[in-house]
Amino acid sequence: xxxxxxxxxxxxxxxxxxxxxxxxxxxxxxxxxxxxxxxxxxxxxxxxxxxxxxxxxxxxxxxxxxxxxxxxxxxxxxxxxxxxxxxxxxxxxxxxxxxxxxxxxxxxxxxxxxxxxxxxxxxxxxxxxxxxxxxxxxxxxxxxxxxxxxxxxxxxxxxxxxxxxxxxxxxxxxxxxxxxxxxxxxxxxxxxxxxxxxxxxxxxxxxxxxxxxxxxxxxxxxxxxxxxxxxxxxxxxxxxxxxxxxxxxxxxxxxxxxxxxxxxxxxxxxxxxxxxxxxxxxxxxxxxxxxxxxxxxxxxxxxxxxxxxxxxxxxxxxxxxxxxxxxxxxxxxxxxxxxxxxxxxxxxxxx
Amino acid sequence: xxxxxxxxxxxxxxxxxxxxxxxxxxxxxxxxxxxxxxxxxxxxxxxxxxxxxxxxxxxxxxxxxxxxxxxxxxxxxxxxxxxxxxxxxxxxxxxxxxxxxxxxxxxxxxxxxxxxxxxxxxxxxxxxxxxxxxxxxxxxxxxxxxxxxxxxxxxxxxxxxxxxxxxxxxxxxxxxxxxxxxxxxxxxxxxxxxxxxxxxx
Numbered sequence: 001x002x003x004x005x006x007x008x009x010x011x012x013x014x015x016x017x018x019x020x021x022x023x024x025x026x027x028x029x030x031x032x033x034x035x036x037x038x039x040x041x042x043x044x045x046x047x048x049x050x051x052x053x054x055x056x057x058x059x060x061x062x063x064x065x066x067x068x069x070x071x072x073x074x075x076x077x078x079x080x081x082x083x084x085x086x087x088x089x090x091x092x093x094x095x096x097x098x099x100x101x102x103x104x105x106x107x108x109x110x111x112x113x114x115x116x117x118x119x120x121x122x123x124x125x126x127x128x129x130x131x132x133x134x135x136x137x138x139x140x141x142x143x144x145x146x147x148x149x150x151x152x153x154x155x156x157x158x159x160x161x162x163x164x165x166x167x168x169x170x171x172x173x174x175x176x177x178x179x180x181x182x183x184x185x186x187x188x189x190x191x192x193x194x195x196x197x198x199x200x201x202x203x204x205x206x207x208x209x210x211x212x213x214x215x216x217x218x219x220x221x222x223x224x225x226x227x228x229x230x231x232x233x234x235x236x237x238x239x240x241x242x243x244x245x246x247x248x249x250x251x252x253x254x255x256x257x258x259x260x261x262x263x264x265x266x267x268x269x270x271x272x273x274x275x276x277x278x279x280x281x282x283x284x285x286x287x288x289x290x291x292x293x294x295x296x297x298x299x300x301x302x303x304x305x306x307x308x309x310x311x312x313x314x315x316x317x318x319x320x321x322x323x324x325x326x327x328x329x330x331x332x333x334x335x336x337x338x339x340x341x342x343x344x345x346x347x348x349x350x351x
Numbered sequence: 352x353x354x355x356x357x358x359x360x361x362x363x364x365x366x367x368x369x370x371x372x373x374x375x376x377x378x379x380x381x382x383x384x385x386x387x388x389x390x391x392x393x394x395x396x397x398x399x400x401x402x403x404x405x406x407x408x409x410x411x412x413x414x415x416x417x418x419x420x421x422x423x424x425x426x427x428x429x430x431x432x433x434x435x436x437x438x439x440x441x442x443x444x445x446x447x448x449x450x451x452x453x454x455x456x457x458x459x460x461x462x463x464x465x466x467x468x469x470x471x472x473x474x475x476x477x478x479x480x481x482x483x484x485x486x487x488x489x490x491x492x493x494x495x496x497x498x499x500x501x502x503x504x505x506x507x508x509x510x511x512x513x514x515x516x517x518x519x520x521x522x523x524x525x526x527x528x529x530x531x532x533x534x535x536x537x538x539x540x541x542x543x544x545x546x547x548x549x550x551x552x
Binding site for chain 2: 066089090113114134136137155157159160178180182183200201203205223224226228232234305306307308
């Protein structure tokens with residue numbers, strides 16, 4: 001952390017941190033000196049506006065202007081065609097602060113943690129070169145489905161926001177290795193997240209999760225999973241308020257499981273549509289299907305260094321036995337959970 | 352008992368030399384060690400070579416083996432990185448902040464008979480240059496970097512050195528014994544083969 005201006009021997013890295021700067025003039029530099037600068041550190045100063053002279057460092061690849069008082073990023077930033085890393089943590093930026101054309105920049109790492117974003121701006125969602133996006137410690141209320149367009153994304157840090165749900169489209173970010181969603185208000189994890197085959201680390205601590213989807217077991221490469229500070233169920237009492245299936249559902253189940261042929265001259269179109277919506281029971285030993293009526297079942301499983309994680313899955317009926325778990329030991333434990341006294345009417349979730 | 356004169360260490364190297372002298376004797380004066388560690392003013396250029404970060408979790412980087420009497424190491428915490436609740440295998444543990452802040456949450460040892468979760472006893476935020484102390488008779492703790500914008504670096508002294516400790520599941524009080532590994536030693540990266548998280552977190 002330089003407390004005096006300095007430059008490295010090659011003249012490519014310029015350190016101007018902690019200098020009480022509120023403006024920056026690089027006029028004294030020759031053109032060739034300006035072309036040399038590849039990294040610029042302007043963090044911990046007093047910039048309330050983005051210093052225009054920075055935009056003329058045409059070979060700039062790395063810019064850190066964190067811990068200032070910026071509210072706007074000017075259009076001229078588009079001149080920095082070689083900029084790969086842009087860090088502006090702890091400023092006063094929000095979703096309206098960036099130029100309309102910002103999506104054309106070839107930035108790979110964007111860190112805007114500690115600002116005032118309430119939404120992820122549309123421009124960011126079109127930056128297909130983005131590998132790392134940090135918006136930790138902002139005021140984001142949700143994650144837009146358009147996040148799936150960031151196909152190069154390997155790191156997504158959204159910890160410390162106001163997010164209450166995760167759209168299944170996050171699962172389309174197949175290059176994602178590190179997903180941080182800690183310190184939010186998330187109540188459930190979409191089962192589609194098991195499509196994130198590259199995921200190595202998932203941070204979910206300090207949320208409102210009571211269980212995880214059973215599908216999470218497919219994340220075989222997962223090395224880190226943080227779950228502290230969630231009201232995870234310790235014991236699960238079977239929900240005795242199970243709604244029995246409707247006659248239509250029962251009829252539909254028989255047609256599908258018996259493979260009874262039907263065509264458009266047999267049935268009105270609404271029933272054909274209904275029959276095509278049948279879901280297969282996740283139990284591989286059960287050939288059953290269900291439409292709207294299914295049973296939630298929690299099983300406690302050891303996974304990723306964690307002991308007794310409550311994993312939820314859905315079955316076609318209370319009589320359907322649950323699929324084999326990954327750990328034979330936890331099978332024995334959940335047998336215990338299954339023998340619940342019939343007079344237990346309430347589903348009890350203990351945090 | 353002989354006391355070493357409490358002179359403020361001028362540098363990290365100076366601190367290490369002073370610690371070697373203090374630990375020549377078999378008795379550890381906790382206040383003395385804590386005071387010496389706290390009075391060293393963190394200078395990043397002195398410890399930067401040990402401060403190797405990992406994207407996904409905190410790292411332990413060995414600095415000095417203390418002639419077998421203690422281990423001195425630097426821990427690097429990315430944004431949001433935290434430890435499990437853990438014990439200190441009957442050793443003294445000193446924790447000094449070199450950069451950033453860490454939250455320490457204290458827990459009592461879980462009562463096996465109660466079969467419940469573990470509730471926190473107290474919590475505090477350790478600031479730059481502060482030095483905390485804990486041992487098994489005081490209790491267990493969890494250490495976390497709760498910042499989403501800043502990394503944290505801490506200097507740890509453990510005496511006597513230990514290679515395994517217990518990590519505790521807050522929800523059940525159940526514990527696992529884990530082997531502790533170093534991300535680097537003496538400034539050199541030293542990989543260890545492990546694909547699963549060692550911390551129940």
